[in-house]
Amino acid sequence: MQIKDLHQHFLDFPSVSTDTRKINDNCIFFALKGDNFNGNTYAEEALEKGAAFVVVDEKEYAVSNRYILVDDVLKTLQDLANYHRNYCSAKVIGLTGSNGKTTTKELIHGVLSKKYRTIATQGNLNNHIGVPLTLLSIQEDTEIAIVEMGANHQKEIAFLSAIAQPDFGYITNFGKAHLEGFGGVEGVIKGKSELYDYLLANHKSVFINADDPIQLEKLGGYIQKYGFSTQNQAYYKIESLGADPFVQLKVEDMVINTQLIGVYNFTNCAIAICMGKYFNVDLPSIKKAIEAYTPENNRSQIIEKHGSTIILDAYNANPTSMQAALESFEETGKNPKIVLLGDMFELGEAAGEEHQKITDIVLEMDLEDAYFIGENFYSTQTSFQKFNSVDEIVSFLRSNPLPKNSTLLIKGSRGMALERLLDFI
Structure with missing residues (x-):
């Protein structure tokens, strides 16, 4: 099917889904593939849940006129998007x-x-x-x-x-x-x-x-x-x-x-x-x-809990954003100040050096305490406490609660899911 013809279908049914758990009535389902799944195998389910058409790229799955067979579903999705953008x-x-x-x-x-x-x-x-x-x-x-x-x-x-x-x-x-x-x-x-x-x-x-x-x-x-x-x-x-x-x-x-x-x-x-x-x-x-505008989804959220002010910035982290957050934290908020920092991901060979730089920055700050979480931070040289995982620091916090009426910064990469610490503060 030509993109312009598929686009006409899209104009008639202007809703797209790539996930059978999120099917809208009369949407067009694109059967994408991943490392561990083949969207073609979910095409029939998408139709049963209300999709108007399904786009597949394996011929054996195109069993009726509600199946649109293409060479590559992902490329077709991208080409359709580009066509619509210009339309x-x-x-x-x-x-x-x-x-x-x-x-x-x-x-x-x-x-x-x-x-x-x-x-x-x-x-x-x-x-x-x-x-x-x-x-x-x-x-x-x-x-x-x-x-x-x-x-x-x-x-x-x-x-x-x-x-x-x-x-x-x-x-x-x-x-x-x-x-x-x-x-x-x-x-x-x-x-x-x-x-x-x-x-x-x-x-x-x-x-x-x-x-x-x-x-x-x-x-x-x-x-x-x-x-x-x-x-x-x-x-x-x-x-x-x-x-x-x-x-x-x-x-x-x-x-x-x-x-x-x-x-x-x-x-x-x-x-x-x-x-x-x-x-x-x-x-x-x-x-x-x-x-x-109010930040949400773990992005620089301010949470008040037990008399403490928590800055939750656990959506993502890299050396640049981590240093900026620490510099800003040092200039604002009331004492005592505590930081809980999680690993920064996707740094490759620079991981060791960049994590050490952050611990060195923290050492020079005027803080009540600091806690480092994750395998990369655990390998650094620092006088502050280190934990291999979130589970480890959770066990620690159960018996060693942080002081109330503090200002806390929680920051780390998304994969660390540091928002889990909130239940133990």
């Missing part, structure tokens, strides 16, 4: 970076939604499957789509950019994330910059943090760039008023009080404000959107 008139904003992508996406979405019919990536569906699903959620009346793009190796952002074909783009930062896949920090810069490469090659517009020397160097004299800065008068000026404990900004004599902790969230807010101004959202509406 609709929505402007697409591509977003990538090492840290802060999801928070930035939500802030931009909140701001632009004040004036436009806007959709954005749901959760962190930002890979070779998530990006197509986001594009397929664009409706005919959608005016702006914010598409988050994640990557852990070279050429991935280039591939996703070719599917999404963004009209605008922004890179949050270049940090020490996925060093193993990218091959070091220079590899991260090169990989994330593939978004810029696409935009420049196609004469599209770029948004930048003009205080980031890497972004300025990458873009040079490129004309179609817009951005913010705290100092550079050539860009939209946004002033940081600190973060004690919440980020405050000043724009055109208007103070914006956010519900975000950590000075590292300043740039996330600033780009949302900058884009709002570019797209002619009035400043009072921008202020309202930024101030209404």
